[in-house]
Amino acid sequence: MQKRYDYIVIGAGSAGCAVANRLSENGRYTVALLEAGNRDLNPWIHVPVGYFKTMGNPATDWCYKTKACAGLNGRSIPWPRGKVLGGSSSINGLLYVRGQAQDFDDWANLGNEGWQWDQVLPYFKRSEDWQGKTSDLRGEGGPLTVSETRVSRPVIDAWLDAAQNCGYPANEDYNGVDQEGVGLYQLTAKKGRRCSSAVAYLNPARGRANLTIITRACVEKLILEGQRVTGVQLANQQLHANKEVILSAGAIGSPQLLMVSGIGSSEELNPHKIAIVKELPGVGQNLQDHLQARPIFKCASSTINTEISSWFKQGLIGLEYLLKRTGPMTMAASLGTGFLKTHLSPERPDIQFHIQPFSADSPAEGPHKFDAFTASVLQMRPGSAGHLSLVSDRFSDHPDIHPNYLATKLDQQTIVAGIKIARDISKQAPLNGLVTEEYSPGSSVGDDDDDSILNWARSTATTIYHPTGTCKMGQDDMAVVDAQLKVHGIEGLRVADASIMPIITSGNTNAPAIMIGEKVAAMILEESVNV
Structure with missing residues (x-):
């Protein structure tokens, strides 16, 4: 195995796969892509509904868990993160959401030149192979297939109609001109199979002689000479970078690796006797995530709950998928969506719905025995921010995660x-003709009792798997990287993943993470030509 490469990319997730593909594309540079997990050979990775099998599975998931959170009435909750080629894009719900144009303008207004909407849009388009209606705002011919949903259910159609009867507009492309409105989710899938970042970016690049993909390669520390990163330390060998190391290990892995390598706050590093190479107090701070509350409504309409209630029914569904690549097994984590404004945000949508034709008290227990749908709702731009804390100087020891929700x-x-909006929509025609009972929160939680509603959310809400912000981009004292994603005060090192977001994007974070990978690769290549 070659021990020296021009570029070393740590983490083969949503961003890392894009970085490795683009840096190796012209053949001029040698690139090593390191992934702590295995190859994406598990067949459930490639079946859209396979996230039920891959989340919580230590073969594909880091299986993080938060510390007890006061905002969740003292609960600790699981935080799945992909540990496999493709990272979280191999185990997520396949939902493709760019966010709002204002999100990126806000990043630029914080001093991050080059990150406003009109300057990131080309990288979204470059990544996409959009299968829907042609638009100047959508990309065609890119590596990542983005398609419209192939599954429908009457209760989802009824929810969309009821939302419009509540006064919310329809929107056939929330990734187009305007995000606001209700419609159906777009997903990273091609012909009934998941299109992860690994499928999109690595499969076409595997034959390149200048790209080396190494799995089961967990980086223990960055190698530094003074304040320059020159390589990485694995369990049994070192790899060296002629040019740069790009850290794409995610919102938990990237800050943790920085800290165990001596880049972070003395408050975090000193207790573990880690020599401080660069004092950067923002490493592991600014942790933002989307918290979902999950109202559930029983209904008189067929849902996944009862459609998979016997081995025979499951067999028929499996046979349809094998023969046609259609049916429930092609379903993403949600079908219907709404990006809506509450009275607290009259200028732009501040909540997002994930409407699912199934329900469960917990994934481990499986779906309910009765027909029901879930109207999951989250706040898109929370003001609450948490942090990570080291428990040791070893990367193998998961850090403490303090999400600080609500x-x-x-x-x-x-x-x-x-x-309350979820409840209002459930009372509108035609959905009210299908809803038989509000299962959760239920009638014991009054619609005029905000304290009881909030307490229900604290007791039941959970992550929707979007941790971001822990190596934030900016120029202030808590920033970790600059607008070129170079780590402040450290040479030869960039961070490129969702951890660099100074403010979480308005919606699911996989698409922005891939865009970040595309953009940083372009910046690196442009800089290498000018050197």
């Missing part, structure tokens, strides 16, 4: 407003 009054008011 810590601000606005966050509390917004989640309550979202739950």
Whole structure:
């Protein structure tokens, strides 16, 4: 195995796969892509509904868990993160959401030149092979297939109609001109199979002589000479970079690796006797995530709950998928969506719905025995932010995750407003003709009792798997990387993944993470030509 490469990319997730593909594309540079997990050979990875089998599975998931959170009434909750080629794009719900144009303009307004909407849009388009209606705002011919949903259910159609009867507009492309409105989700899938970042970016690049993909390669530390990163330390060998190391290990892995390598705050490093190479107090801070509350409504309409209630029914569904690549097994984590404004945000949508034709008290227990749908709702731009803390100087020891959910009054008011909107839509025609009972929160939680609604959310809400922000981009004292994603005060090192987001994007984070990978690769290549 070659021990020296021009570029070393740590982490083969949503961003890392894009970086490795683009840096090796012209054949001029040698690139090593390191992934702590295995190859994406598990067949459930490639079946859209396979996330039920891959989340919580230590063969494909880091299986993180938060510390007890006061905002969740003292609960600790699982935080799945992909540990396999493709990273979380191999185990997520396949939903493709760019976010709002204002998200990226806000990043630029914080001093991050080059990150405003009109400057990131070309990288979204470059990544996409959009299978829907042609638009100047959508990409065609890119590596990542983005398609419209292939599954429908009457209760989802009824929810969309009821939302419009509540006054919310229809929107056939929330990734187009305007995000606001209700419609069906777009997903990273091609002909009934998942299109992960690994499928999109690595499969076409595997034959390149200048790209080396190494799995089961967990980086223990960065190698530094003074304040320059020159390589990485694996369990039994070192790899060296002629030019740069690009850290794409995600919102938990990237800051943890920086800290165990001596880049972080003395408050975090000193207790573990880690020599400080660069004092950067923002490493592991600014942790943001989307918290979902999950109202559930029993209904008189067929849902996945009863459609898979016997081995015979499951067999028929499996046979349809094998023969046609259609049916429930092609379903993403949600079908219907709404990007809506509450009274707290009249200028732009602040809540997002994930409407699912199934329900469960917990994934481990499986779906309910009765027909029901879930109207999951989240606040898109929470003000609450948490942090990570080291437990040792070893990367193999998971850090403590403090999500700090629902810590601000606005966050509390917004989640309550979202739950009320879910209830209002359920009472509108034609959905009210299908809903037989509100299962959860239920009639014991009054619609005029905000404290009880909030307490229900604290007791039941969970992550929707979007941790971001822990190596934030900016120029302030808590920033970790600059607008070129170079780590402040450290040479030869960039971070490129969702951890660099100074503010979480309005919606699911896989698409922005891939865009970040595309953009940083372009910046690196442009800089290498000018050197």
